Amino acid sequence: MAARAVLVTGGVRSGKSRHAEALLAGADAVTYVAPGPSPDVEQDPDWAARIQAHRDRRPEHWHTVEGFDLVGALTEAPGAVLVDCLGTWLTSTIDAAEAWEASSDDVHDLVEQALVGVVEALRVHPGPVVLVTNEVGLGVVPVHRSGRLFRDLLGIVNQRVGGVCDEVHLVVAGRVLVL
Template sequence: MTKVLVTGGVRSGKSLYAEMLLADAGPVSYITPGYPADPAADPEWAARVYSHQKRRPTHWRTVETLDIAHAVAEADTPVLIDCIGTWLSRSIDTWGTWDQPFDSWRHLFDDAVLELLDAWRNHDHPLVAVTNEVGWGLVSQYASGRLFADLTGRVNQRLATVCDEVVLMVAGRPLHL
C-alpha cells in the first residue's frame, strides 16, 4: 500500500478505515483542512472533530492547514489527509468564488489540484486521502451544491489516477475498486 484514496458517503466509515490503513505506520502526519472546532459556535462540528482526535494515536502529528500540497511536500512520514471535500469547500470559501462563474476562477482550482497532484506523486511515504463521494442523490437546487459536486468529482478522478488503490466505503465496508 503506497497511495490510497478512500471515498464514500457521509458516515460510511471513510476516516476510520483510512486511519486503520496507517495504524502500524509509526508516526503519521494527519493533515486536516477543516475549520477549527468551536463548541460555542458549532457544537456538532466540534463533536465530529473531537471524535476524530480522540481515536488517533498520540504519536501522530496533526497538521491543520488549507495548504495541503505544501504539508504533503514537507512531511517526512506517512500522510493521511482528511478530507479532500473539506479542503475543496474551504478553498472556494477562501477564494470567495462561490457566486462567481467557474470560468473566471477555474485557474485557481486547476492550480490547487495540480499542486496537490505534484506533491502526491513526489511523496516517498504511504499516502492516504479521504474524500466525499457526492452526486449519487438528487441534483442540488443550488448552484453552489452543483458546483461542489462537479468539482469534487473532478478532484477525485484526478487523485484516483495517481493512486495505487481506490476504496469505496459503503455501510462501513470497504469495496476495493
C-alpha cells in the same frame, strides 16, 4: 499497507475515516492533515463535535496539521500521511478565495490550479499516503448553485487524485471494495 497512495471514498458516515486510519495503524509516525475549516463552537457546535471526535480517536504519536495548505503538508511530512478530507480541503480552498459567488469558469480554474500542486506533491511523496474524500455524485442534483458547484468540483478533485493513487477504496456501510 502495500500501496504507496490510496484514495478512500464513500458517503457520509460510511466508515471511510476509520478505514483510512486502520490502513496506517502500523506506521511508526503519521502526519494527520485536517484541511478543513477550524470549528467555531458558537456558530456550529455539531461541526466542532465531529472534529473533536476525530481528534480523540487519533493515536497520541500522530502529528496533526490543520489548515488547507495541502501541498505544504504533503511536501513537509517525513513519512506516512493521512489527509481527511479532500471535501473540506475543497471547501477551504473556495472559502479562502471568497469564490463561492464567482463564475463557474473562475472557480473551476481556481480548483484546477490548486490541484496541479496537490497532484504533483502526491506524485512525488514517497508514501504511504491515504486520502479520504466524499463520494457526492450518487444522489439527486442539489437545488442550490453552491451545492452543484461543490459536487462537480469534488468529482474533478476525486478523479485527479484517484488518477495518481495506486488504489481507490470505496466504503459503503462499513464495507470496503477495492477498485
